Amino acid sequence: MQNAPQQTSAAFGVTDLWLLLTALIWGTNYAVTKFALEDFLPLAFSGPRFLIASLCMAAVLYVSRQGFTVERRHWLPMFLFGVSSVALNQALFTIGLSYTRAGNAALILSTSPIFTAIISRFRHHEHFSRRGILGLLIGFAGITLIILSGNKEVNFRESLTGDLLLLLAAVFWATYTVGTGQFAPLYGSLKSATIMMLLGTPVLLLFSAPTLVQQNWAAVRAISWAGMVASGVLSLALCFILWNYGVKRIGATRTAIYSNVQPIVALLAAWLMIGEVPSAGQICGAVITFVGVYMVRRGMTSLVQNHRQEDEEEEISLGLSKG
Secondary structure, eight states: OEEEEEEOOOSOOHHHHHHHHHHHHHHHHHHHHHHHTTTSOHHHHHHHHHHHHHHHHHHHHHHHTOOSOOOGGGHHHHHHHHIIIIIIHHHHHHHHHTTSOHHHHHHHHTTHHHHHHHHHHHTTSEEEOHHHHHHHHHHHHHHHHHHHTTTOOOOSSSOHHHHHHHHHHHHHHHHHHHHHHHHHHHHOHHHHHHHHHHHHHHHHHHHHHHHHHHOOGGGOOHHHHHHHHHIIIIIIIIHHHHHHHHHHHHOHHHHHGGGGGHHHHHHHHHHHHHOOOOOHHHHHHHHHHHHHHHHHHHHEEEEEEEEOOOHHHHHHHTTOOOO
């Protein structure tokens, strides 16, 4: 049974730590994916890793005894949100990246929190103050400074097709993030993430079919297979569940802004792993980005439905304690 909407808490807590962990995994996943793509064709890598993630999430959901049942009226929207996050976002990202520069891609994808805020506002899921709007802009400015201060060239004059595809990828991810806010409070983050993943993955595999046939599977090294499995289990299965959990607890936009932490994680990973020292501009950009994250986190008012749900079971499955 569903009660009246209530505001999510603006206080920082364990949810923010889970989202920082998500950003950490996604930030380091770039290096894993880049290494694996030396052996895999892009969609031949994406399709199977989503299949791995789907099977892993389905197994966890089965063991949790939450079941796979949802209301009949929710199957279609959950299918559409699953296709948006898995098939469309991933296909557009993979194809778009091949037609544009890395700097363009990083800058365009960092607009996702802004699209999330716009969509969420139009769907009346969130209200935000001037501080929240300013935080979104400051966060984007910080990412821009990080990219322009690095070695990734940005040039929008020569790659319009790829840039537009990546912009659509950002919009579809924002759409999924907002849609999560409708179902995570109702079914829990594990169940909602798993159902949408299971519904979206077959469509991605359909998109990937021609590439799967072209892939030279015999040439794939064991280390690349390991990268695919690790990417599927951690960056997809675990992170999608944590992302849904974040949306459920603090709202879509305040969760989405944590995606802007990923370039900072990538900077730190490059520094620690390959000795690539960040420039002064990149360090400054990182500080500005965190200011933006803080302002968004404190400046948004998210309305969620207060469902009498198995929150305690879900928090135990995430390793949390109630309260």
